Amino acid sequence: MAELRTQLREATAALHAQVDAAFSGFALDQPDDYRRFLRAHSRVLSATEVALERAGFAELLDDWPMRVRRHSLLADLEELECRAPAPLQAPRISGIASCWGVAYVLEGSRLGGRVLARRIRQADPNAPVRYLEHGDVARLWPTFLSQLELAAPGCAWDPMLAAAQSTFRLFADAALLERDCEYS
Structure with missing residues (x-):
């Protein structure tokens, strides 16, 4: 049987591509688009991190405090003098599965951050990129995948997949909401 991460990646590939396409509309070297990009992420990240904590997920990952990125994201928005938008409703979390x-999508979303941060810094060396550079990706992603493979195989597949799909959809929705709006 394929590893759980492989199953999740394959089952959510179309939604992942949809999210990538939705976010590709942001020109991150443009200050307004960078604000919109951060606002879109904020619409999803804050609510989902809190929902995971309320569901007790932080107790499964002893390094959860190192993984939390909402504070860095909000600090970047504040530095850009941009209000955080109202969050979208977090995916329904009905249990550990x-x-x-949800965590699979959130943790995976950090993978391209360093590359994006470099691109943004080329356009503006003073741009705040705490969110994009948050954490040691080289360690956090592999340790998350290890935990996923160790702890999650006994979990029900359907709620796990549904939550991952819902989270990808939230990111896509947030990108569409922010792409053409004015920020404040």
């Missing part, structure tokens, strides 16, 4: 699905 759902937590793993």
